[in-house]
Each structure stands twice: as C-alpha cells, then as structure tokens.
Amino acid sequence: GENVEQHPSTLSVQEGDSAVIKCTYSDSASNYFPWYKQELGKGPQLIIDIRSNVGEKKDQRIAVTLNKTAKHFSLHITETQPEDSAVYFCAASIQTRVKTSYDKVIFGPGTSLSVIP
C-alpha cells in the first residue's frame, strides 16, 4: 500500500523567512496530493492541493511542487508569519472516476512549523 514520508518533523523559522516541507510517496499510481494545516485544538484544513498532471501550483504565499519521476512533492511558504505556525500534513491519494473507486487518503506524519516573531 501507499506510504508517505515527511521531513522535517519540526521546523523553526524567523518571521519573513521561507519554509519548505518535503514529502515522498511510494505508490506511483497516486495522482492527488493535498496539504493540510492543523492549528492547535482544531481539525486539519486543506490549504492547497496538486494533481499529477501539473508540476507546480501557487496560491499567494504558498506553493507546491511535484516530481512524479522521483515521487516527491514539497510545500513552500514564503514570507512566513506567526499565524503560519501549525502542524502541516502532506497526503497522497489515488483518484479515479469510477463510482466505487477507493479514494483512501494516506497522510504523512506531519511537520510542526514554528514561526518566530
């Protein structure tokens, strides 16, 4: 089955600096890669996702890149702010258009990001 690894497990950056979190996956059939942010005491929330037919996607200060050949993808946060402090999870999934498709999502272990003011 799919296995998702994530590094680093903890990351501290100064406010205004960039943060990069890297993930690898094992199943070459995976074609959907969401990133979730979990703030203290809350459930994870989707912040950005990327599908296997694109190599990069940006949304304001957040960007994701995907290297299908190497089976790794990364989250980049620029101009970090204290409110970016949270646990970030990468995930991998196989999406199909079949109604009975098995679209189980496998999450990485998480990265605890601290942005120091």
Next chain:
Amino acid sequence: DARVTQTPRHKVTEMGQEVTMRCQPILGHNTVFWYRQTMMQGLELLAYFRNRAPLDDSGMPKDRFSAEMPDATLATLKIQPSEPRDSAVYFCASGQGVTYNEQFFGPGTRLTVL
C-alpha cells in the same frame, strides 16, 4: 457557515466502558471519514462511508470498534469495551462528489481512557 460538528468534544472514561462519538457531516456531503490521531501514529483512517454505505473499515479494530451512519446527518463511532490505548483525538471529516474532493474535518473528540 457549513461545518462538520462532533460531540462530545472531550470524553474521559474508565477502561471497559462504552464510548460513543457522534458526527454531523456537512449537509449535502455524501462521504464521511473517521480518523484517529495520536502522537505515535499520526492520522490513521479508521473507516469511511459513501452514501451511508461502509466502503472501508480495514483500519478499525473490529473486535471493539464499530462505525455506522443511521442517517445522512449522523455518523457514529463506538468503542466497546474501551482500553487505555484507545486514548486519542478522533476526527470526523466529510466530503462530496464521486471522485475525491477536499475533506472537511470536524474539531475532533479528545478521548481519554483511564
């Protein structure tokens, strides 16, 4: 705004007791997921339903855990009997569509089994 609700938010119980956690998915969502989060194991998928039918519960200990959707507005996760190793935060999430879409997570139920 629409959101997934979970009750109770916190539960402390003694080993051997039955625990029932409830989830109300976002109206119109047809897929419901149950996850367990611990420091050691991270986010583990326990079970998920589509259109109230269970599609996968392979992540759930069958001898003590059960998940049901009595109707489209309620999903339940039951543990009987509970054990200290069940202590974790349990999240419910819902989504919509035939293919995978964003999962909307509830606030979680923090379970402590003494």
